[in-house]
Amino acid sequence: DIVMTQSPSSLAVSAGETVTINCKSSQSLFGSVRQKNYLAWYQQKPGQSPKLLIYLASTRESGVPDRFIGSGSGTDFTLTISSVQAEDLANYYCQQYYDTPYTFGAGTKLELK
Amino acid sequence: QVRLKESGPRLVQPSQTLSVTCTVSGFSVTSYHVSWVRQPPGKGLEWVGAIWKGGSTDYNSALKSRLSISRDTSKNQVFLKMNSLQTDDTGTYYCAKHGNGPFAYWGQGTLVTVSS
Numbered sequence: 001d002i003v004m005t006q007s008p009s010s011l012a013v014s015a016g017e018t019v020t021i022n023c024k025s026s027q028s029l030f031g032s033v034r035q036k037n038y039l040a041w042y043q044q045k046p047g048q049s050p051k052l053l054i055y056l057a058s059t060r061e062s063g064v065p066d067r068f069i070g071s072g073s074g075t076d077f078t079l080t081i082s083s084v085q086a087e088d089l090a091n092y093y094c095q096q097y098y099d100t101p102y103t104f105g106a107g108t109k110l111e112l113k
Numbered sequence: 114q115v116r117l118k119e120s121g122p123r124l125v126q127p128s129q130t131l132s133v134t135c136t137v138s139g140f141s142v143t144s145y146h147v148s149w150v151r152q153p154p155g156k157g158l159e160w161v162g163a164i165w166k167g168g169s170t171d172y173n174s175a176l177k178s179r180l181s182i183s184r185d186t187s188k189n190q191v192f193l194k195m196n197s198l199q200t201d202d203t204g205t206y207y208c209a210k211h212g213n214g215p216f217a218y219w220g221q222g223t224l225v226t227v228s229s
Contacts (some may be wrong), residue, residue: 001174040215042158049207049219050158061217093158097215098134100171102148102160 002026006039013084017045021108028074029057031082031098038098041070041079044107045090048081053092054079065103086112115139117147117208119219124226131225132212135191135208142166142184145210147191149182153204153223161206164191201229 003026011017020109029037037057039094042050054070056098067088069080081088082105121133135147142164149161162172164182172180181194191208205224209216 028188038214042216044158049222050216051219052215052217055215095158095215098213100163101158101173102163104158104160107157 001101002029002099002105004093004094004096004101004105005065008107008108009106010109010111012111013085014113015086017078017084018082018109019084021081021092021094023072023077023105025075025077025096025098027098029077029096029098030074036094037073039070040095040097041053041068041076042093042095043088043090044093050093081110083085084110115210115218117210117218119206119208119223121225123224124228126157126229127199127202127227129198130196131198131202131206131227133193133206133221133225135193137148137189137208137210139192140188141186142189143168143186144190145212148183148209148211149191149193150209150216150218150219151202151204152207153201154181156204161193161195162168170189198227200227205210 005024007022039057041054044050058070067082071078092108116138139217146165148163170182184191206221207222210218
């Protein structure tokens with residue numbers, strides 16, 4: 001199974017700050033056929049279902065604000081949230097869909113400082 | 114409009130079998146894959162398994178011996194059955210629609226508590 005290691009587990013921020021969440025996979029998520037990385041980021045607010053933010057490591061889902069930026073390739077990936085807003089306080093998860101079993105990172109809780 | 118809705122018992126006794134139904138609308142389960150994901154209270158997400166659009170299944174290896182995913186294409190429903198439940202199976206069970214990619218659509222989830 002591909003292990004997804006996410007860090008940090010929690011992050012305290014002030015509104016307007018830029019934050020970075022890291023995700024490392026135990027094997028490359030780069031698919032040679034499509035030349036893409038099969039990595040997604042989700043946001044989950046309390047009491048809600050996860051919401052897809054980013055797929056193919058860097059493509060924003062429709063309607064996702066451009067302050068959410070996904071980057072990385074191979075085994076190392078990053079979610080950057082620029083100018084954090086109060087509505088961004090949530091849990092964030094990375095997920096690999098390169099191979100089954102699909103696996104998620106343990107999550108990063110974004111809290112208000 | 115794509116919708117998924119999970120339904121099932123809120124309370125299951127230890128050693129019993131959990132049955133959860135995912136009823137979908139806005140797409141056909143023969144055109145898209147449906148996965149199950151669970152989340153223990155206050156913890157992270159765990160992929161449970163999937164039924165592919167062609168009808169074959171794939172399971173989390175840690176749960177495979179206790180798990181069955183099936184579907185009724187005429188009703189556009191997907192079923193999760195897990196036997197020999199233990200307290201650490203407590204959590205919210207989600208179904209999600211996807212193509213050969215990430216999970217763009219999720220149900221609201223159903224909270225299942227395993228307790229006597």
